[in-house]
Amino acid sequence: MRITVASGKGGTGKTTVAVNLALACADQQLTQFLDCDVEEPNAHLFLEPRIEQKRSVKKLLPRVDASLCDSCGACAKACEFNAIAVIGGRGLVYDELCHGCGLCTMVCPKGAIEEVPHELGVIESGTARGFAFAHGVLNIGEAMATPVIHDLKTEAKADHLVVIDAPPGTGCPAIAAIHGADLALLVTEPTPFGLHDLTAAVGVARVLEVPVAVVINRDGIGDDRIERYCEDEGIPVLLKIPFDREIASLYAEGKPLVESSEVWRERYRELYRRIREVVS
Amino acid sequence: MRSILFLSGKGGTGKTTLAGAFAVLAQDKVLVDCDVDAANLHLLLDPTVIDEGAYEGSKTAIKNDDLCTACGKCREVCRFHAIGEDLSIDSYLCEGCGACAHVCPVGAITLRPQVSGRWMTAKTRLGPLASAELDPGEETSGKLVMHVKQRANALAEELGIERLVIDGAPGIGCPVIASVTGVDAVILVTEPTLSGLHDLERILGVVRHFGIPAHLVINKADLSTALAERVRAFAEESGLPILGEIPFDRRVTEAMVAGRSAVEDDESAASKAIVGIFEACVEKGVL
Numbered sequence: 158m159r160i161t162v163a164s165g166k167g168g169t170g171k172t173t174v175a176v177n178l179a180l181a182c183a184d185q186q187l188t189q190f191l192d193c194d195v196e197e198p199n200a201h202l203f204l205e206p207r208i209e210q211k212r213s214v215k216k217l218l219p220r221v222d223a224s225l226c227d228s229c230g231a232c233a234k235a236c237e238f239n240a241i242a243v244i245g246g247r248g249l250v251y252d253e254l255c256h257g258c259g260l261c262t263m264v265c266p267k268g269a270i271e272e273v274p275h276e277l278g279v280i281e282s283g284t285a286r287g288f289a290f291a292h293g294v295l296n297i298g299e300a301m302a303t304p305v306i307h308d309l310k311t312e313a314k315a316d317h318l319v320v321i322d323a324p325p326g327t328g329c330p331a332i333a334a335i336h337g338a339d340l341a342l343l344v345t346e347p348t349p350f351g352l353h354d355l356t357a358a359v360g361v362a363r364v365l366e367v368p369v370a371v372v373i374n375r376d377g378i379g380d381d382r383i384e385r386y387c388e389d390e391g392i393p394v395l396l397k398i399p400f401d402r403e404i405a406s407l408y409a410e411g412k413p414l415v416e417s418s419e420v421w422r423e424r425y426r427e428l429y430r431r432i433r434e435v436v437s
Numbered sequence: 438m439r440s441i442l443f444l445s446g447k448g449g450t451g452k453t454t455l456a457g458a459f460a461v462l463a464q465d466k467v468l469v470d471c472d473v474d475a476a477n478l479h480l481l482l483d484p485t486v487i488d489e490g491a492y493e494g495s496k497t498a499i500k501n502d503d504l505c506t507a508c509g510k511c512r513e514v515c516r517f518h519a520i521g522e523d524l525s526i527d528s529y530l531c532e533g534c535g536a537c538a539h540v541c542p543v544g545a546i547t548l549r550p551q552v553s554g555r556w557m558t559a560k561t562r563l564g565p566l567a568s569a570e571l572d573p574g575e576e577t578s579g580k581l582v583m584h585v586k587q588r589a590n591a592l593a594e595e596l597g598i599e600r601l602v603i604d605g606a607p608g609i610g611c612p613v614i615a616s617v618t619g620v621d622a623v624i625l626v627t628e629p630t631l632s633g634l635h636d637l638e639r640i641l642g643v644v645r646h647f648g649i650p651a652h653l654v655i656n657k658a659d660l661s662t663a664l665a666e667r668v669r670a671f672a673e674e675s676g677l678p679i680l681g682e683i684p685f686d687r688r689v690t691e692a693m694v695a696g697r698s699a700v701e702d703d704e705s706a707a708s709k710a711i712v713g714i715f716e717a718c719v720e721k722g723v724l
Contacts, residue, residue: 165475166448167445167450167475167608168448168449172632196607196608196609196610197635197636199632199635199636202631235539237496237534238534256532257516259514259516297639297646298614298642298647301611324608326474326606326612327474327571327573327574328473328571328577328612329577329578329611332574348690348693348694349480349694349696350453350480353475354475354477357474357475357570357571357573361574363573364573364574378687378690379693380694406660406661409628409629409631409664411632
């Protein structure tokens with residue numbers, strides 16, 4: 158089963174929920190953790206994995222051989238991303254706009270364009286607290302997180318509970334992390350910002366046809382608008398985590414809650430039981 | 438034109454809280470919400486729309502099954518795994534590059550423009566606003582961010598305003614890069630947590646990669662004394678000037694629930710700290 162822990166709004170507690178869920182289930186169930194927030198991966202700070210393998214994720218960037226190029230402009234005309242232009246008789250590639258689709262090489266009548274690999278980020282995998290762990294890390298200055306996420310998702314193991322920590326937002330990286338999951342577990346907070354962004358995240362999960370359930374974090378800091386929304390929409394609220402300075406300070410120091418509290422370990426196991434009910 | 442942008446790497450550290458506060462404190466500015474995935478600034482502003490529209494930022498491949506001969510060439514060239522074994526096109530994986538349409542020998546595939554979001558310009562109780570929201574399941578948030586910035590610049594020009602206050606997105610990827618290019622200064626908002634510090638290091642790398650001056654605000658600074666100390670030490674080592682620190686204060690959330698900016702509650706400890714940060718910005722010429 159694949160559970161993607163997501164949220165529209167950032168900082169609602171995705172990593173907290175994902176990490177504690179994996180830790181609470183790992184001794185009862187084959188478990189794997191995939192940190193798909195490749196722009197800002199944080200789960201390793203809590204799980205302290207031993208990294209055993211590392212590989213590069215690359216995209217192919219076109220390079221124009223000036224001696225073969227006759228400035229016909231077919232590449233620039235074909236490129237949907239405005240990533241290649243012919244200026245002053247030379248083919249110029251804007252690397253950060255290029256999606257690496259290869260269309261320019263296909264349309265060049267002179268065969269003047271070849272592609273060179275360019276590293277976008279890395280995938281690191283190993284074990285953490287006895288279960289399988291992998292995360293992707295986007296290189297600084299790179300714009301395209303999605304290929305790193307797709308590559309990371311190929312690590313997903315069959316017959317495991319795969320807990321996926323998603324990036325915030327509703328754009329392509331969040332879509333890539335939610336796509337194909339059995340459940341999107343949406344973590345939110347009871348505030349107007351929380352509700353607005355939860356609504357957007359529910360919209361994404363619904364177009365991707367992924368069932369949703371909600372965890373309310375920092376319960377008590379705002380009002381009851383999340384619960385009213387969930388009730389209206391028929392979305393199950395599976396767990397509420399109260400706002401508590403002790404919980405906040407454990408988080409600050411990178412200490413998973415279930416490792417210091419049997420009560421919370423049991424609550425996260427109960428969360429998993431309820432997830433299984435929703436998924437089946 | 439002078440523009441400042443709030444970024445954080447990690448989400449939920451308080452970018453919109455600060456942008457909303459600067460909306461109250463700064464005179465003569467256009468407010469810009471570049472967090473098109475989760476645009477929240479307008480929730481504090483009571484906007485009245487001046488102009489709005491759909492934004493067609495991307496295309497998606499559409500296949501005419503009556504023409505398709507199931508030769509499979511499209512699937513061979515697609516690098517985004519968007520064409521399944523049954524040669525159906527998954528529009529959420531399709532990047533709209535057109536490689537499949539190019540190789541299709543019978544012209545069964547065409548690219549169709551997609552509405553990927555909506556933009557708006559508005560009058561608000563705290564000044565003019567340009568913002569946008571991505572449609573559910575749509576991509577190209579970077580392009581939509583660029584579009585919002587263009588709208589904001591046009592609006593500022595029309596109104597004779599010389600300053601943009603921009604709320605950015607979390608992360609370090611495409612929408613962040615689209616928002617950071619061309620701004621005059623970035624205010625990084627962090628919190629004293631391991632995640633906050635880790636993400637601050639990465640976002641600072643991005644901002645410096647683009648050669649933009651950066652300043653730091655530590656929000657919820659009293660949540661962890663030890664981590665706050667580590668954040669200060671990191672800022673010191675990195676030559677990242679600290680504009681100020683904001684204590685954790687539930688009244689910030691209470692203000693948000695009431696649809697107000699944190700500094701409209703002028704008695705709260707957080708409000709006083711944010712006013713100090715704003716004054717530091719003015720003094721140091723950040724704004």
